[in-house]
Amino acid sequence: MTTFSDLCTAELSKAQHDSNHVGGVCRVNQNDSYLVTFHNNGYDTAASPPTMGETVLQLDPAPRIPSVRATLKKEVEDTYEHPAKREHRYWETMVEIAESGRMSYEHEALILHRERLRYGLDNYEGAVKKIKEQQLANVKGKRAIAAQEMEKRYDPVAHSKMTSGIAEEQYIALQKRSLTYPHEYASPRVENTAGGHAEENFIRAWSALCMHIPEKITNIELYITRMPCPDVSSGFWLGAHLYNEGCMGKLAKLITTADEAIRWQITYSQTLNGADQAFSQSLSRHFPEDRVTFLVHGA
């Protein structure tokens, strides 16, 4: 009979031969009759549902949310826009408005026209043209000054480095703060039929898994070849629950929403690269302490 340990060894072997492979095995109630295997696939291919023996576990739909990191970055860029750049952008817009004829100059033109009438110069069209030229020259002049100032005071590379740093700090803080995002990051829901990380495929099959186990689930052993990522997989909705970006947070969310009677043991072999490892480690704080044990198995 195939054992939990056999399947774990097989998945690790695949992962060691193919750096793109992340596999997992789940054993329910410490019973080798209830073994589920799952693995990752690219976002551009169809999702592979986990299997329990011959049984294919159906995946629940999981509409994704837009990249929270990208949304945050845009917010930070807007907030910290360099004043010289903002000034230039303002005059750039004003030139566009003047050139497209959307700027209102009728009032000024009428005043000019009336002055001319006093001297018997009856040419309203000419007055409009003159005012328009003046206004265009005026805003173009201001734009030129703003461009010079921008050249002197604004270093796009340094500024972008600064805003990226702030955005990244805010993103990490957001990931660590809670298992859900503020409302503004949680929509729209983008339909998704493509694949995902191994943990995502497992989570999407959780309700099918529960349906196929004929007894009360009290124990889950989860083996994943690589430590779950802190932020790579995009966020998704499962029914009413928002699952944050990253598989660490997603697993924590699954455990907090699943039956409290279940004890979980999560083991992985391969670690992540430098900063990701520490980031992912820091997210383990989201796991309910009394219900989860986290282990690293020598790779």
Ligand SMILES: [Zn+2]
């Ligand atoms: Zn992941």
